[in-house]
């Protein structure tokens with residue numbers, strides 16, 4: 485490659501694509517280098533029996549006019565390309581906790597009303613909870629596209645609001661209400677002892693403001709972002725796995741791929757897991773302690789996904805997700821036991837354009853420890869052997885059996901199914917040990933949980949879910965933070981606010 489780019493981005497997931505688009509819009513000459521033959525990482529969808537399944541985005545918030553992602557997608561000029569469906573405002577998430585069933589409606593007043601109707605003696609606690617969540621969510625300027633006095637020295641001070649479960653337990657002694665308020669914790673692989681209150685607050689707030697599904701798959705977002713990126717003059721290279729950074733003195737000069745292609749640039753942004761970013765740097769180019777720190781960060785647990793296709797017209801479409809906690813405790817990861825898999829799980833009916841009355845398919849997600857599949861870790865997709873296939877089948881049957889408690893005639897409706905394990909997630913996205921949401925945010929260890937775009941190498945930056953927060957909201961806002969290294973953040977925020 486003789487061309488020298490202003491900026492070379494490694495990875496075309498949501499983080500790489502949003503960062504790339506903003507930089508291109510600002511006139512930088514940008515290349516994105518992607519290991520897969522397609523873009524998107526977790527945004528990717530795949531086809532099975534004529535149905536489109538999502539791999540890593542099942543629903544998102546913030547898309548109502550004037551909300552944060554709506555404004556960002558308008559600024560990026562992609563909002564009109566998206567086919568989205570608003571989820572049931574009277575109950576976009578359903579929870580079965582023990583023998584009780586609850587719903588989360590969209591909008592704070594409806595949410596408050598609903599909770600108060602179920603827990604009439606807990607009105608004070610409910611108001612206190614809502615006030616706290618809103619206050620925290622509103623206090624982080626970047627997440628509200630408000631002007632910000634960005635200084636890495638104190639940026640995360642606003643984020644470190646203690647422990648979510650401690651707060652919830654402090655406002656009510658009613659254990660049923662406590663568990664309900666923590667019941668979305670699979671959206672951040674929550675743990676009672678370590679989940680930040682800010683993570684809980686930002687994600688709860690994000691969905692309570694409204695929830696949407698991508699009709700016919702979230703891949704459309706990746707396609708729209710690639711489309712705009714290339715129209716703006718960006719270059720994207722597929723099937724090029726970056727394996728090494730080549731240096732000139734103390735700065736990176738190029739990224740070299742497994743195909744021996746070299747992408748030269750003035751600056752580099754890694755939108756992949758920090759563990760693998762560090763692997764691309766020769767030992768003498770970075771301090772051992774820094775490398776060790778980034779490679780020893782704890783990671784979130786991985787996921788087993790079961791993708792079920794239904795016979796036509798058999799499974800009514802639910803415009804909501806359902807989370808199942810049969811033993812009444814929503815903190816699944818604190819009692820995780822591989823022998824009892826799946827102890828809790830979530831189901832996500834697909835929104836497709838063909839049939840709105842019946843769903844043609846659902847994704848079922850249950851956390852799974854990477855150690856369960858570690859013995860096949862040196863194998864590649866489709867080549868993992870018979871024993872692995874048997875393992876997947878056993879786990880799929882366990883999930884189906886557990887679902888039958890809630891859907892007794894489920895088996896008669898199933899046309900086909902397939903599954904994905906932590907190894908699929910690892911190989912598809914390149915995330916370390918298939919970590920569902922990248923590195924773990926631990927409120928007991930904030931310095932090791934929240935990263936900055938700037939690294940110890942002068943022209944290397946980070947973006948993506950490992951920066952400060954995962955998910956559509958976290959990664960999008962992280963992209964703005966990374967872009968602030970190349971432009972005035974407040975001007976960018978102003979431009980996004982004004983379309």
Ligand SMILES: Cc1cc2nc3c(=O)[nH]c(=O)nc-3n(C[C@H](O)[C@H](O)[C@H](O)COP(=O)(O)OP(=O)(O)OC[C@H]3O[C@@H](n4cnc5c(N)ncnc54)[C@H](O)[C@@H]3O)c2cc1C
Nearest residue numbers: 495497498499519525526540542543726914948949955956
């Ligand atoms: C099962 C699951 C369900 C989820 N559900 C939701 C949801 O409903 N809503 C929500 O908001 N969030 C959800 N998330 C989280 C969300 O999908 C992610 O936080 C987000 O998409 C991550 O974006 P990213 O760009 O940081 O990383 P990724 O999407 O992982 O992208 C990284 C990209 O880098 C590429 N890459 C890796 N290594 C290299 C290399 N060496 N060279 C070149 N390219 C490389 C990968 O192929 C990939 O394309 C879910 C995640 C999972 C796993």
